[in-house]
Amino acid sequence: MTTLGHKIWAIPEGYLPPEEQSEHGTGALVSHEAACVLNAGDADAHLEITLYFADREPVGPYGVVVPARRTRHVRFNDFTDPEPVPRATDYASVIVSDVPVVVQHTRLDSRDPSVALLSTIAFPGSTSYLDRGL
Amino acid sequence: MTTLGHKIWAIPEGYLPPEEQSEHGTGALVSHEAACVLNAGDADAHLEITLYFADREPVGPYGVVVPARRTRHVRFNDFTDPEPVPRATDYASVIVSDVPVVVQHTRLDSRDPSVALLSTIAFPGSTSYLDRGL
Amino acid sequence: MTTLGHKIWAIPEGYLPPEEQSEHGTGALVSHEAACVLNAGDADAHLEITLYFADREPVGPYGVVVPARRTRHVRFNDFTDPEPVPRATDYASVIVSDVPVVVQHTRLDSRDPSVALLSTIAFPGSTSYLDRGL
Amino acid sequence: MTTLGHKIWAIPEGYLPPEEQSEHGTGALVSHEAACVLNAGDADAHLEITLYFADREPVGPYGVVVPARRTRHVRFNDFTDPEPVPRATDYASVIVSDVPVVVQHTRLDSRDPSVALLSTIAFPGSTSYLDRGL
Numbered sequence: 073m074t075t076l077g078h079k080i081w082a083i084p085e086g087y088l089p090p091e092e093q094s095e096h097g098t099g100a101l102v103s104h105e106a107a108c109v110l111n112a113g114d115a116d117a118h119l120e121i122t123l124y125f126a127d128r129e130p131v132g133p134y135g136v137v138v139p140a141r142r143t144r145h146v147r148f149n150d151f152t153d154p155e156p157v158p159r160a161t162d163y164a165s166v167i168v169s170d171v172p173v174v175v176q177h178t179r180l181d182s183r184d185p186s187v188a189l190l191s192t193i194a195f196p197g198s199t200s201y202l203d204r205g206l
Numbered sequence: 207m208t209t210l211g212h213k214i215w216a217i218p219e220g221y222l223p224p225e226e227q228s229e230h231g232t233g234a235l236v237s238h239e240a241a242c243v244l245n246a247g248d249a250d251a252h253l254e255i256t257l258y259f260a261d262r263e264p265v266g267p268y269g270v271v272v273p274a275r276r277t278r279h280v281r282f283n284d285f286t287d288p289e290p291v292p293r294a295t296d297y298a299s300v301i302v303s304d305v306p307v308v309v310q311h312t313r314l315d316s317r318d319p320s321v322a323l324l325s326t327i328a329f330p331g332s333t334s335y336l337d338r339g340l
Numbered sequence: 341m342t343t344l345g346h347k348i349w350a351i352p353e354g355y356l357p358p359e360e361q362s363e364h365g366t367g368a369l370v371s372h373e374a375a376c377v378l379n380a381g382d383a384d385a386h387l388e389i390t391l392y393f394a395d396r397e398p399v400g401p402y403g404v405v406v407p408a409r410r411t412r413h414v415r416f417n418d419f420t421d422p423e424p425v426p427r428a429t430d431y432a433s434v435i436v437s438d439v440p441v442v443v444q445h446t447r448l449d450s451r452d453p454s455v456a457l458l459s460t461i462a463f464p465g466s467t468s469y470l471d472r473g474l
Numbered sequence: 475m476t477t478l479g480h481k482i483w484a485i486p487e488g489y490l491p492p493e494e495q496s497e498h499g500t501g502a503l504v505s506h507e508a509a510c511v512l513n514a515g516d517a518d519a520h521l522e523i524t525l526y527f528a529d530r531e532p533v534g535p536y537g538v539v540v541p542a543r544r545t546r547h548v549r550f551n552d553f554t555d556p557e558p559v560p561r562a563t564d565y566a567s568v569i570v571s572d573v574p575v576v577v578q579h580t581r582l583d584s585r586d587p588s589v590a591l592l593s594t595i596a597f598p599g600s601t602s603y604l605d606r607g608l
Binding site (some may be wrong): 076077100101106109111112141142145174175178186187188189192193196 | 348350351352353354355357358392393394395397398428430431432434445447449451454456457458459460461462463465466
């Protein structure tokens with residue numbers, strides 16, 4: 073069996089600048105935040121992403137499919153269902169997949185107007201979390 | 207039981223620029239350093255944060271509560287009790303929680319005047335550290 | 341035996357800006373993306389790097405040798421065989437080595453024209469992945 | 475017993491810009507690269523740092539002491555014995571400590587002239603590496 077990664081990932085840091093603030097118009101240099109997901113396995117990965125906030129109950133799940141042997145750089149900016157991600161608001165995310173994947177968190181911030189980048193491999197959770205019934 | 211994360215986290219890198227140096231005034235683009243904490247569990251997390259320095263004994267604990275199913279992006283800039291975090295001083299931090307959480311370290315540096323970002327999932331310690339009696 | 345690291349590493353985030361966009365001409369400040377590989381052991385490391393994309397089958401392997409007791413900062417920009425890495429395209433990578441190594445992912449983005457940096461230790465996979473027959 | 479961290483750490487990415495290039499003169503904003511070390515334990519940590527290069531044998535060890543309950547942000551720029559770290563040269567580092575510590579890698583690059591930052595928790599090695607006899 074092919075297994076590379078984990079089924080649970082957490083990203084405590086999340087923040088989308090107010091509006092699409094950017095000195096760089098639209099496109100690749102617009103401020104954005106992404107969960108880069110690698111599914112190196114031979115089965116499609118069905119992800120459920122839940123967002124956590126400072127002052128209200130979690131929102132989700134947001135459904136994302138990453139096909140077998142593919143990567144998908146999921147932009148939180150693009151989320152619409154069940155609701156868009158609020159701007160200028162601290163949030164965090166938990167990603168649950170039905171097959172192992174690898175997740176890296178990246179933000180490109182172009183408010184300045186110069187570009188700033190951050191990135192880190194997300195935190196891989198143990199499968200005991202799945203016993204929760206998610 | 208819901209468990210996602212660890213009870214012990216370490217962030218060796220810590221540094222607040224002198225004063226609130228910033229070309230961006232106050233608000234979201236002020237230089238700041240944060241421990242982004244995700245509590246995905248069903249019990250409130252009571253955190254005790256201890257700061258380590260180069261040339262004196264540790265300071266703390268700073269008490270922080272992250273409610274169940276919430277995230278809190280804790281800014282070291284805002285610490286006051288037992289004392290504010292000194293500026294222009296290397297420090298490090300250890301976070302002890304009574305329930306598992308996930309911690310990500312982020313700094314936004316806007317001294318330049320352009321903005322720079324760094325971020326990494328913090329280091330998760332083993333629970334054997336808790337035997338210390340903290 | 342000397343062992344430091346893992347034989348499998350994953351980097352979900354990959355992106356090369358269109359063309360060699362740079363306000364800094366050629367050389368150290370050209371936009372680039374690297375897998376920095378440390379082989380602290382006493383045997384040469386033979387790496388096979390596979391690239392994953394959003395909408396087509398993986399490409400590779402790209403062969404790289406990191407001699408014993410050496411580091412090599414492998415730039416994805418320089419890949420040519422079996423084919424160059426496409427520009428302005430999301431990708432991910434999996435690195436398989438025949439001896440343990442340590443991998444750190446770094447990108448220098450100088451499109452802005454200011455320079456932005458990101459870096460993270462890559463994700464170390466378990467050796468069970470090797471059973472796949474790669 | 476107090477134990478937080480590991481005795482072996484690796485940082486595959488290392489690079490000091492040519493000379494002390496900086497638009498920010500000397501001081502906190504000079505380009506620099508650091509291994510931020512936290513010793514949260516009750517015994518002094520004696521570190522031996524070895525540098526690895528692309529085309530010659532490793533150099534070291536560089537000796538560093540991090541006292542009990544202290545942090546030290548070790549700048550590679552400051553190394554002199556057995557020799558300074560060469561500029562504009564890819565390198566990597568392995569840190570061996572006699573007691574557990576936590577290590578985070580940070581670079582501030584101010585060549586641009588704008589400031590860029592990167593940071594990641596270093597890679598913690600298993601103690602089997604110590605059997606090598608270092």
